[in-house]
Amino acid sequence: MLKIHGIGPSPFVRKVRIVLEEKNLAYELKPIMPGAGDEAFAAISPLGKIPVLEEDGWTMPDSSVIIAYLEATHPDPAVYPVDARLLARARWFEEYADTALVSVIGPDIFRQRVVGPAFFGKDCDESVVRTAIDEKLPPLFDYIEGELGSNDYLAGDFSIADISVVSMLINMAHASELVDGARWPALAGLYQRVVERPAVARLIAEERELFQRAA
Ligand SMILES: N[C@@H](CCC(=O)N[C@@H](CS)C(=O)NCC(=O)O)C(=O)O
Structure with missing residues (x-):
């Protein structure tokens, strides 16, 4: 296995x-x-x-x-687009999430609000969280919002692009911060569509249980 x-x-x-x-x-x-x-x-x-x-x-x-x-x-169901340019685009958003989004959400939001207090007995420095939310994330979210436009997903159908971006946003949600739907409606919509998928919802519920046990 x-x-x-x-x-x-x-x-x-x-x-x-x-x-x-x-x-x-x-x-x-x-x-x-x-x-x-x-x-x-x-x-x-x-x-x-x-x-x-x-x-x-x-x-x-x-x-x-x-x-x-x-x-x-295990190609079926696919998580990468077949079209070469869509595939490149999907990989680009995977990279964008794995470098740009994580570098803010990881240390400045998730580590501050969740990991430090729950696992290391450290207080959260709210000023770090605020700077991340008010200054560091908006340009990153603006870019994704513009790229999404009126599409449901970032690279054609649901793909690794959406999985990667939303996976980072789930860490934000664990730290009680959601994408502001008034400012970034397309990104907030993408988040909602992905977290409602049964596979994703199951994992989020399991993670929440873990935090409750640690608290
Ligand atoms: N490029 C790697 C990044 C993985 C990564 O940074 N994992 C973090 C946890 S979220 C980690 O293991 N950090 C421990 C360390 O850097 O010592 C991947 O995509 O798997």
């Missing part, structure tokens, strides 16, 4: 789990906290990051690489 090393609330682990669930693939989650890996983990994750995929003793790190592998081995 496929195994995923990581924990549910990581946006990168979530990306992979959403794809596994959308493709209806059975898998086992092997919990490991980010940054807490031992030597055995370092051997399968040279950068020390989660997630890592394991299949019959073979391992591969990195959410984007794992998802590309899952798409190649």
